Amino acid sequence: MATCLGVAACPGSTKQEPTTEGPGDSTTTTSAGGSDGTTADAPTTDGSTSTTGGAMARACDRYAAAARAGVEQYCPCAVEFGFDPDVATCEEGRDPDSDGYVACLCELEAAEPMHAAYVDCRTAAELAYHECMAPVTCEQYDTQPEWDCSGAFSGAYSACGKQFPAATVAIEGQCEDSPPFTCESGDVVPGTFICDGEADCADMSDEAETLCQF
16 A cells, blocks of 8 residues: 655656655655564654654654645646646645555554654655755756755655664555565565665675676
8 A cells, every 4th residue: 555755757748746656665755836573663762753742643643744745835836737637636636645554654653653753754854855845946846956855855765764674664564565575594674675785684685696686
């Protein structure tokens, strides 16, 4: 049920639009305007994972709000590009929980509250991207200003996974249909870590030459 708001080139146009991507999505972008074999993630110390008090106490709700804000930021450009007939249609079609993705995040957070730190990390990456894209006009989409924002987002999103590998395994496996990778040693790492140029398995089997030939 993977839902990540990624970018993909549209047929017949150099512009790009958010689309639903397959398992292992690592780019969620909008536009202008323990028992799993991994080491348990440590909670943050800044209070960001609190599940008590506040209008949006759950990390999954904060993520959904950030994602929807990004959709609202992008949709006027989507209409201008001709991707959607109107803003309402655009927003409805790109709702982050249209396939139950946010609900899945909430279920995992309820089962293991420490996963909230990873979701909050992703939310921070989303918000930083939105802030970066705020001055970018629709005409500048798919040009250097947008590429710079997307590159920064991609790096931040990847860093979240590296910081919270156990949560990444759980969320990718249960919410994004992306199974983990089992190292030759028997350890488990997120499937999206394979062949990323950084050894995550202690035995470095996730970067083995036979595995990473393209």
